[in-house]
Amino acid sequence: MSSKLEFRKLPPLxxxxxxxxxTRHQSIRDAATELCLTHPAxxxxxxxxxxxxxxxxxxxxGRHIVSTEEGRVLxxxxxxxxxxxxxxxxxxxxxxxxxxxxxQTYVTASIRWLARRVPQFLHAHPEIKLTLSTCAVEWDxxxxxxxxxxxxxxxxxxxxxxxxxxxxxxxxxxVCSPGLLQKIGPDPSLAGLMQQPLVAIYTEVQNWDAWxxxxxxxxxxxxxxxxxxxxxxxxxxxLNGEGVALVNGPFVxxxxxxGRLVRPFDHVATCPGSWGLICRKDMKDNLRIRTFIDWxxxxxxxPG
Amino acid sequence: MSSKLEFRKLPPLxxxxxxxxxTRHQSIRDAATELCLTHPAxxxxxxxxxxxxxxxxxxxxGRHIVSTEEGRVLxxxxxxxxxxxxxxxxxxxxxxxxxxxxxQTYVTASIRWLARRVPQFLHAHPEIKLTLSTCAVEWDxxxxxxxxxxxxxxxxxxxxxxxxxxxxxxxxxxVCSPGLLQKIGPDPSLAGLMQQPLVAIYTEVQNWDAWxxxxxxxxxxxxxxxxxxxxxxxxxxxLNGEGVALVNGPFVxxxxxxGRLVRPFDHVATCPGSWGLICRKDMKDNLRIRTFIDWxxxxxxxPG
DNA sequence: AGGCATTGGTAAAAGAAATTGACCTGTTCG
DNA sequence: CGAACAGGTCAATTTCTTTTACCAATGCCT
Numbered sequence: 001m002s003s004k005l006e007f008r009k010l011p012p013l014x015x016x017x018x019x020x021x022x023t024r025h026q027s028i029r030d031a032a033t034e035l036c037l038t039h040p041a042x043x044x045x046x047x048x049x050x051x052x053x054x055x056x057x058x059x060x061x062g063r064h065i066v067s068t069e070e071g072r073v074l075x076x077x078x079x080x081x082x083x084x085x086x087x088x089x090x091x092x093x094x095x096x097x098x099x100x101x102x103x104q105t106y107v108t109a110s111i112r113w114l115a116r117r118v119p120q121f122l123h124a125h126p127e128i129k130l131t132l133s134t135c136a137v138e139w140d141x142x143x144x145x146x147x148x149x150x151x152x153x154x155x156x157x158x159x160x161x162x163x164x165x166x167x168x169x170x171x172x173x174x175v176c177s178p179g180l181l182q183k184i185g186p187d188p189s190l191a192g193l194m195q196q197p198l199v200a201i202y203t204e205v206q207n208w209d210a211w212x213x214x215x216x217x218x219x220x221x222x223x224x225x226x227x228x229x230x231x232x233x234x235x236x237x238x239l240n241g242e243g244v245a246l247v248n249g250p251f252v253x254x255x256x257x258x259g260r261l262v263r264p265f266d267h268v269a270t271c272p273g274s275w276g277l278i279c280r281k282d283m284k285d286n287l288r289i290r291t292f293i294d295w296x297x298x299x300x301x302x303p304g
Numbered sequence: 305m306s307s308k309l310e311f312r313k314l315p316p317l318x319x320x321x322x323x324x325x326x327t328r329h330q331s332i333r334d335a336a337t338e339l340c341l342t343h344p345a346x347x348x349x350x351x352x353x354x355x356x357x358x359x360x361x362x363x364x365x366g367r368h369i370v371s372t373e374e375g376r377v378l379x380x381x382x383x384x385x386x387x388x389x390x391x392x393x394x395x396x397x398x399x400x401x402x403x404x405x406x407x408q409t410y411v412t413a414s415i416r417w418l419a420r421r422v423p424q425f426l427h428a429h430p431e432i433k434l435t436l437s438t439c440a441v442e443w444d445x446x447x448x449x450x451x452x453x454x455x456x457x458x459x460x461x462x463x464x465x466x467x468x469x470x471x472x473x474x475x476x477x478x479v480c481s482p483g484l485l486q487k488i489g490p491d492p493s494l495a496g497l498m499q500q501p502l503v504a505i506y507t508e509v510q511n512w513d514a515w516x517x518x519x520x521x522x523x524x525x526x527x528x529x530x531x532x533x534x535x536x537x538x539x540x541x542x543l544n545g546e547g548v549a550l551v552n553g554p555f556v557x558x559x560x561x562x563g564r565l566v567r568p569f570d571h572v573a574t575c576p577g578s579w580g581l582i583c584r585k586d587m588k589d590n591l592r593i594r595t596f597i598d599w600x601x602x603x604x605x606x607p608g
Numbered sequence: 609a610g611g612c613a614t615t616g617g618t619a620a621a622a623g624a625a626a627t628t629g630a631c632c633t634g635t636t637c638g
Numbered sequence: 639c640g641a642a643c644a645g646g647t648c649a650a651t652t653t654c655t656t657t658t659a660c661c662a663a664t665g666c667c668t
Contacts (some may be wrong), residue, residue, distance in 0.1 A: 004338065005390065021311075050586060050587065053397070054594070055400050070400060084385040085315070085382065086309065086313060087316065088380075089314070089378075091381065096358075198415075212400025221586070285358035
């Protein structure tokens with residue numbers, strides 16, 4: 001490891017910005033303007049450095065200032081220090097971009113939402129790499145193995161730890177194949193729907209109850225559930241005409257648009273909470289993460 | 305002139321010290337110790353930079369911290385920035401030493417005090433160059449053309465503008481040649497002295513009066529003054545036996561030691577104020593100036 | 609010349625930081 | 639298991655920065 005630096009000899013670093021700008025402009029006021037400060041601030045910063053070095057850096061010439069010889073000697077070193085720092089910042093950002101952005105979400109959101117949008121995102125930002133990983137059904141955002149998560153949250157995640165950007169509502173509505181809808185009848189009733197094979201998800205059995213309740217009926221299933229473990233499977237079944245699935249987000253837009261799935265009822269049960277993007281609070285300004293979140297937010301607002 | 309730097313992208317400069325030390329030690333606490341701070345300070349500095357860059361720089365590994373890849377990428381740039389600054393500070397100091405130190409004083413102090421000491425000083429500090437300039441009788445320290453002045457001040461110069469180091473008292477005592485003393489008589493009286501040709505300086509005629517008064521007599525000169533414009537000339541006259549001169553500082557030590565001059569009376573009239581070194585307050589930490597003042601102070605305290 | 613805009617410097621006050629102290633959590637080691 | 643240790647957190651303090659007014663000096667323009 002490198003040896004200790006003699007920090008004691010360093011002038012006040014913050015004031016160096018003022019010196020740099022003042023030297024470049026040969027003007028206290030112009031330097032102040034550039035740095036969005038007032039001229040006494042720059043004046044003071046310069047005096048701080050002069051005091052620290054025990055050397056005069058500027059001389060008053062008429063009503064202007066002129067760098068002294070010492071000032072001219074010092075300038076290139078300060079300049080190159082700043083340039084080195086800027087290079088460092090750039091290098092870190094380049095490096096940060098090189099590492100793939102790790103996105104995690106549930107199976108269904110991955111298959112039926114992200115799978116279609118991630119390629120567009122990557123096309124818009126070819127400098128960013130991305131790994132998409134899918135995780136078990138019951139899952140909390142895992143900030144060790146992921147940078148961003150697309151998750152459903154009932155409330156708002158602890159703002160002290162997480163940055164949370166809601167994307168869309170947790171809206172429940174049933175879907176089925178056009179064939180099944182015909183079988184049920186052209187103008188189905190809630191009671192009629194209850195007699196169809198309903199596809200339910202282990203962990204969200206209560207959703208059917210919630211939907212029927214919000215639609216104004218007591219839910220009394222006439223036929224056993226088809227129990228599956230993820231919505232993706234439920235939808236597959238619905239697509240195959242095996243039953244009616246209950247969708248909890250914008251995961252069937254494409255199928256509805258193409259007519260592969262239809263909505264037997266218009267009723268939507270809006271549940272508390274929402275789908276959104278989550279990341280560690282202290283990572284929210286990470287360039288890749290911010291880019292991803294911004295792009296997805298804009299995409300949802302205006303699906304272009 | 306060089307182009308504008310993008311300061312907005314710079315991380316908080318002050319905190320970079322903390323990052324540098326923390327990276328070097330791979331330890332928050334050790335960094336804190338090195339910088340004479342407490343560990344929360346370093347912790348905070350590191351987090352500041354992480355926030356500014358939107359990147360994690362350290363990862364907790366067990367109870368220690370380890371630089372992340374980003375931290376390792378950033379470090380060399382920060383390091384070289386600091387090194388550049390340190391070089392700059394050195395260059396300025398070297399340069400400051402290259403410029404001759406401009407010392408000003410009155411004719412007599414120059415001839416009879418500095419002329420003997422400056423060579424010793426230059427010998428002790430061969431890296432320092434020096435120009436000694438002598439100025440008119442009535443003279444205030446001129447901070448445009450001089451770095452340091454050896455001057456007599458009745459009070460203390462405005463401490464807001466000047467750095468003032470008293471060196472010795474303004475002590476008046478008469479001297480003459482051994483020949484003249486013999487002529488006056490072996491055990492002279494004040495009245496007898498008054499009958500000798502007294503050498504006075506235009507601008508300090510009142511000094512003789514002050515001396516006789518403090519010696520306990522009313523000054524009533526019996527013989528016209530020999531009026532000259534500087535003490536140096538007065539002393540030359542005294543050396544030649546032409547009269548009695550009144551010395552106002554340690555300007556005849558050598559002549560007294562060798563016996564070329566003698567003091568007809570032991571009485572010394574100490575006047576208010578003193579001789580001392582003066583420089584601009586904002587220059588007092590200038591390396592050459594500080595070195596000069598320190599050396600002279602030590603020399604007066606212990607003439608070695 | 610004389611008035612006026614411009615440039616810096618100065619000092620006190622306000623405002624924004626960094627830093628500390630006290631406390632907490634988790635890890636390691638005997 | 640408990641003591642020693644490494645870091646993190648938060649509020650309170652202290653320390654810097656910056657600003658707001660004000661001044662003096664310079665140069666420009668009638």
